[in-house]
Amino acid sequence: MFIPKYYKVTDFKEITNFINENSFGTLVTIKNEIPIATHIPLLLNQEEEDYFITGHMAYGNPAWRTFEACKEVLVMFQGPHAYISSSWYGHENVPTWNYQAVHVYGKASILDKEELVQDLTLLLEKYEANRENPILWDTLSPELLAAELKGIVGFKIKIREIQASYKMSQNRNEVDYRNIVAQLQNEPNADSHRMAEAMKKREEFRGNKNAAQKEQ
Known part of the structure; x- marks a missing residue:
């Protein structure tokens, strides 16, 4: 992924938080030199010093059959994105688009049954635990679970590299930045509102990080 220096994110904790909060990702593999994209919920896991992306897909999906032949696969996670009008700047310029994206590269392998159940x-637990009437693994009937397990394939991807790009008007002056946030909050769509919140959160994160570094 091409990442200009203004937008490159390297803080591992910030990136992992982003993945956990935007965990519906896109898995890209290659079959006969043609990309295959699969859109699925994913988990970020740690085993000792290694990190893995785990998930599952339908048995009929051809993507998992490409794992052995693929040297590596790509997983993409995307956050909010929004159009940025150049009328929001205090000077003449062109419009652009703000976004958050994380790309993960690594080798994929198939989970055994026990790993898949886990x-x-x-x-x-991630998506049900806080609900009033959670549907967890142990609350489902063994018959249903056995039937469902026959129709899916679990996998894990050992992470080799992570690339993160947050294009969030970091190259703008403080006045323009604050005006962009305010204008996004007035836009009639949810993605613009989410981008405004992400920009405010990003500035708070950077402020807290800088303050912590000064104290050291």
């Missing part, structure tokens, strides 16, 4: 258990 991963599905964690996935349900």
Whole structure:
């Protein structure tokens, strides 16, 4: 991914938080020199010093059959994105688009049944645990689970490289930056509002990080 220096993110904790908050990703593999994209919920896991992306897909999906032949696969995570009008600047310029994106590269392999059950258990806990009537692995009937397991394939991707780009008007002066946030909040779509919140959160994160560094 091409990342201008203004937008490159290297803080690992910030990136992992982003992945956990935007975990519906796009897995890209190659079959016969043609890309295959699969859109699926994913989990970020740590095993000792290694990090993995885990998930599952339908048995009929050809993507998992490419894992052995693919040297590496790509997983893309995307956050909010929004059009930025140049009328929001205090000077003449062209419009642009703000976004957050993380690309993960690594070697994929198939989970065995026990690993798949563990991963599905964690996935349900992530999205169900705080609900009034959570549907967790142990609350589902063994018959249903056995039937569903026959129709899916679990996988894990050992992470080799992570690339993160947050294009969020960091190259603008403070007055323009604050005006962009305010204008985004007035836009009639949810993505613009989410980008405004992400820009405010990003500035708070950077402010707290800088303050911590000064104290050291």
